[in-house]
Amino acid sequence: MSKPLLQQNTRYLLLWLPVVLLGCTLLFFVLMQMQAHHMQEEQLFLKQKNIWNAFKVKSGNIDNHIAGEYDIIQSANNESIELNELRDTVIYYPDKQKSLPFKILTSELNWNNKIYQVTTYVSSTEIKHLIIKVFLGEALLFVLLLIAIVILNRKSSRLLWKPFFSTMKNVNEYDITRNQSLMLQSKTGTTEFDELNTVITNLINKVNAAYYNQKQFVENASHEIQTPLAIIRSKLELLINQPGLTEKNASLLGDITDATNRLSQMNKTLLLLSKIENNQFPEIEAVNVSQMIERILDSLIIYYDNFPEVESKIQPNVILHANHSLTEILISNIIRNAVEHNQRNGKIIIHLSPVNLLVENTGPSLQTNPALLFERFRKDSYQTKTTGLGLALVKQICNLYSYSVSYQYNNGWHKMQIIFRQPAA
Amino acid sequence: MKLLVIEDEASLLQSIMEYFEQIDFLCEGVTTYANAIQKIDDYNYDCIILDINLPDGSGFELLKYLRKYKKDEGVVIISARNSLDDKITGLNFGADDYVTKPFHLSELNARIKALIRRKYAHGIDILEAGNLKMDLAARTVVCENQILSLTKNEFNLLLYLINNKNRVVSKQAIAEHIYGDETDNMPSFDFVYSHIKNLKRKLKEKGCEDIVQTVYGLGYKLSI
Numbered sequence: 001m002s003k004p005l006l007q008q009n010t011r012y013l014l015l016w017l018p019v020v021l022l023g024c025t026l027l028f029f030v031l032m033q034m035q036a037h038h039m040q041e042e043q044l045f046l047k048q049k050n051i052w053n054a055f056k057v058k059s060g061n062i063d064n065h066i067a068g069e070y071d072i073i074q075s076a077n078n079e080s081i082e083l084n085e086l087r088d089t090v091i092y093y094p095d096k097q098k099s100l101p102f103k104i105l106t107s108e109l110n111w112n113n114k115i116y117q118v119t120t121y122v123s124s125t126e127i128k129h130l131i132i133k134v135f136l137g138e139a140l141l142f143v144l145l146l147i148a149i150v151i152l153n154r155k156s157s158r159l160l161w162k163p164f165f166s167t168m169k170n171v172n173e174y175d176i177t178r179n180q181s182l183m184l185q186s187k188t189g190t191t192e193f194d195e196l197n198t199v200i201t202n203l204i205n206k207v208n209a210a211y212y213n214q215k216q217f218v219e220n221a222s223h224e225i226q227t228p229l230a231i232i233r234s235k236l237e238l239l240i241n242q243p244g245l246t247e248k249n250a251s252l253l254g255d256i257t258d259a260t261n262r263l264s265q266m267n268k269t270l271l272l273l274s275k276i277e278n279n280q281f282p283e284i285e286a287v288n289v290s291q292m293i294e295r296i297l298d299s300l301i302i303y304y305d306n307f308p309e310v311e312s313k314i315q316p317n318v319i320l321h322a323n324h325s326l327t328e329i330l331i332s333n334i335i336r337n338a339v340e341h342n343q344r345n346g347k348i349i350i351h352l353s354p355v356n357l358l359v360e361n362t363g364p365s366l367q368t369n370p371a372l373l374f375e376r377f378r379k380d381s382y383q384t385k386t387t388g389l390g391l392a393l394v395k396q397i398c399n400l401y402s403y404s405v406s407y408q409y410n411n412g413w414h415k416m417q418i419i420f421r422q423p424a425a
Numbered sequence: 426m427k428l429l430v431i432e433d434e435a436s437l438l439q440s441i442m443e444y445f446e447q448i449d450f451l452c453e454g455v456t457t458y459a460n461a462i463q464k465i466d467d468y469n470y471d472c473i474i475l476d477i478n479l480p481d482g483s484g485f486e487l488l489k490y491l492r493k494y495k496k497d498e499g500v501v502i503i504s505a506r507n508s509l510d511d512k513i514t515g516l517n518f519g520a521d522d523y524v525t526k527p528f529h530l531s532e533l534n535a536r537i538k539a540l541i542r543r544k545y546a547h548g549i550d551i552l553e554a555g556n557l558k559m560d561l562a563a564r565t566v567v568c569e570n571q572i573l574s575l576t577k578n579e580f581n582l583l584l585y586l587i588n589n590k591n592r593v594v595s596k597q598a599i600a601e602h603i604y605g606d607e608t609d610n611m612p613s614f615d616f617v618y619s620h621i622k623n624l625k626r627k628l629k630e631k632g633c634e635d636i637v638q639t640v641y642g643l644g645y646k647l648s649i
Contacts, residue, residue, distance in 0.1 A: 226505035227434055229527035234440035237530045240593045240643055241447070250641030257643065261597045264527050299604075302578075303616040336611075 006157050013150050021142045029135055036127045041086055044105035047120040052109055060111070067091060068102065071119040081106050081117070091121070100125055163188035167197055174204065176211050177277065177399060215277050222271040229264050236260065262387065269389040272329070273376075276396045281323040289318045289327065290352060296332045297350075304339055308346040308361065318354050320420060322401055330397045333390045334359050334416055340386065341414060357418045365409055373407055394418075426541065427469070430454040431461045431487070432476040432503065441474060444530045445537075448592070458482030465491060470498050471545070472537055475520070477504040477511065488518040499540040503528060529598035535588040554587045555649035556633055568631040578603055579624050586637060586647035595644035621645055 003011075051070050055062055064072045068091055084107055090099035106119040167184055174182050182204045184197040236257055240250070275281065293314055301307045320327060338348045338361035346362040372378045374395035377388040398405040398418060408415040428450045432438040435456055442452040453468075455461045458481040465473075465487075473491075477484035488500060501522045502515045512523045521543075522536045542550070542561075550561040558567040564580055566573040575583065585602050586594060596617040603620075625637050638646050 223505050226526040227437065230503075230505075231434065231437045231440065233527045234437060234444070234530050237593075237595065237598075238440055238443055240595065240640070245593075245641070247641050250643050254641070254643045257595055257597060260527075303604075303611060305615060305619070 040103045044120045073117045163193040219274040266387045287320050287327045308342045308348050311349045314352040359416045426471045427451045429470045430474045472499040492519040531589045531594045531598045538588045568633040571631045590647050593640045593644045593646045
């Protein structure tokens with residue numbers, strides 16, 4: 001399962017940083033203990049030295065015993081005592097009614113050929129308290145550090161990854177069919193992202209070049225086909241005007257003429273498609289679609305012998321900002337499609353609003369996959385005379401103006417819908 | 426009428442010349458820019474059919490050359506490029522008309538006839554063919570001294586047939602001539618048939634019977 005980098009990074013930090021910090025805390029505690037031990041030792045040796053000096057100066061006339069400070073005992077040769085080492089002990093304080101911990105140090109010293117055992121005392125309560133306080137402070141600091149690191153890390157990551165997300169957004173919005181160039185920051189301030197942007201830009205340029213070549217190929221091929229077609233057409237015209245044309249020959253010539261005509265129309269449509277792709281219809285004006293539909297219906301009725309019954313639900317003065325001839329091609333293709341794929345005594349319903357155009361027509365269901373309906377050269381098997389490019393043209397024009405086009409079939413009705421703009425939410 | 430055809434595709438050139446020779450034009454054909462310049466320098470023509478893409482030069486250059494030397498031949502451009510820009514450029518350089526390949530020869534003929542009429546008829550817009558008299562300015566047709574009431578499309582259809590009289594005109598050519606780009610991707614041209622039927626009926630009513638004939642479902646012919 002994939003998770004955002006930021007979250008992964010935070011998880012990693014939260015998992016391992018406390019372990020490291022805990023280790024550090026333990027180490028710190030041990031070091032503190034060692035330091036305290038050393039300090040107490042130093043303190044005790046210094047005390048011993050001061051007391052012994054005072055003892056020697058006063059020729060032994062000082063108190064031999066002060067509770068919690070020192071003991072001087074003459075040659076009590078006690079074997080069990082470890083000399084010159086720190087030992088723990090407790091002294092009972094009756095006023096406080098409790099025993100307090102002390103560190104003591106015993107040394108054997110020589111004065112006037114007599115051996116004295118000098119033991120000095122230092123309270124270990126304060127140092128213990130200090131260690132606890134320092135330790136708590138340190139733990140608190142570490143927790144704060146942990147929080148700060150995580151927050152800083154998240155903040156800096158977000159900042160550092162910004163160029164990456166900007167690139168992602170740009171690449172995601174990039175549409176090769178729209179002839180736009182991909183504008184990526186060339187200087188992000190991060191070497192890796194600069195490289196990423198360069199690599200993506202190069203890739204897009206290569207893809208663009210390939211796409212452009214392909215488009216150019218279609219356009220050039222279509223242009224080149226025009227001349228041979230013109231030759232065939234002209235020869236056919238000369239041929240049908242030859243004297244002595246028989247019915248048999250006429251029927252052959254009729255078929256050739258039909259085929260040539262279809263080829264010519266196909267070629268014309270392919271050229272139109274590639275021109276739309278190449279953005280060769282830049283002129284945009286306000287087109288009154290309501291009037292246009294009426295006009296197209298009027299002229300289409302002439303072409304068909306059994307034109308289906310038309311029910312118009314057209315809102316007046318629906319205006320689109322688009323190229324006039326492309327809009328005309330779009331609407332005329334949609335309506336013609338509804339006429340051609342209709343049935344005998346069929347019906348067409350045309351709804352038009354500023355938001356959408358919906359053309360419904362009766363007719364047998366499709367033999368082909370509806371998803372492929374808008375692809376080039378897709379047509380239903382029983383239709384042999386159409387070019388199979390009409391709906392591809394519709395799709396292409398819709399793409400150009402970011403209209404969405406969809407097809408549905410239910411209960412014997414084909415529904416072709418174009419949404420010009422999303423209704424305001 | 427003298428016609429110069431400039432077209433680099435020899436086969437197409439030959440078709441155009443043959444077609445126009447059959448309807449009594451004097452035709453000369455060249456396939457290159459250099460030859461075209463030579464012909465234009467040496468002779469005068471009534472009309473020039475000009476292809477834009479020539480192997481050694483552009484048709485536009487030729488147009489400029491023509492207009493620079495004040496030659497006022499009518500020029501019809503035939504081009505494989507069906508772009509508005511090319512059309513506008515051509516017309517700006519002084520071309521009179523523009524036809525896109527693959528065109529019908531009958532269409533090219535109709536354009537040339539119209540051009541010649543505009544240029545040389547000096548305002549007389551009456552076209553006579555047999556018993557028919559067409560007034561192109563007033564857009565009326567008189568048959569045996571009776572006025573025919575035709576729709577706009579029927580008028581254009583009759584004019585087209587008269588321009589191509591005594592020749593078979595295919596129904597595709599008629600459809601494209603009358604409806605232009607609207608016929609793109611039309612699966613059939615049956616609507617031409619009903620137009621012809623109406624026209625024939627109207628002609629018959631006024632006594633111009635049987636001048637329009639159907640040729641084996643290929644097309645139609647107006648015989649005079």
